[in-house]
Amino acid sequence: MNAPAPSSALLPDTAGLVLRPVVSGDIERERAFIAGLSAQSRYFRRLGAANHQPTAERLARLTRPIPGREYAVAAVDDEGRGCFIGVARYALLSMQTIGLIEAEMAAVVTDAWHRQGVGRQLVQQAIAAAGAQGIAILHGDILTGNIAGIALARSLGFTIAPHPDGASLRLASLDLRSQGTPRHPV
């Protein structure tokens, strides 16, 4: 695994971790990261059952974000083997409200690093990237029982609303037009 150079060391409270974009050389890191998640984290991230590993095709998709349509940022253990500690990503939604560019986002942090600020920094980085890209609204589908996911979203300014697909989900939404991020059209 050739490690791409970290783009930034953005985690002052989490020594040894850096944030950097996910790139095509990360297939093995992404595979190991997903394989190492607990059953609950996989369930909450809606990655399927623990014994279902992503296909090679899916891993390739996860590590080759389509420029302008997809974004993925990883927190990487820069002092160790370059392992992924967490990943946040978003993808433009194909069904857009007229005139608005919307994207769906998700994040997951490896269990041993929960509650140490990694998820917050990953999602903040994705929000900044989305704002700079000219995305108007970020959405996230969060399972109703996912207390950590809902609390994280709420703490970053997302509104939490009933989901059109039913009571098992909540719809988290963040309107970036009200944020101060410099914006460049997609």
Ligand SMILES: CC(C)(COP(=O)(O)OP(=O)(O)OC[C@H]1O[C@@H](n2cnc3c(N)ncnc32)[C@H](O)[C@@H]1OP(=O)(O)O)[C@@H](O)C(=O)NCCC(=O)NCCS
């Ligand atoms: C949700 C998730 C990404 C949070 O990551 P994390 O690195 O543990 O979160 P952070 O340490 O950055 O916490 C940020 C804030 O989120 C909230 N939060 C996080 N975990 C929480 C928990 N278990 N209970 C209550 N609030 C929680 C708190 O407001 C916290 O701020 P605080 O620590 O100052 O109180 C992580 O729990 C995870 O990977 N879960 C499985 C996947 C998932 O649920 N993804 C979300 C849906 S896609």
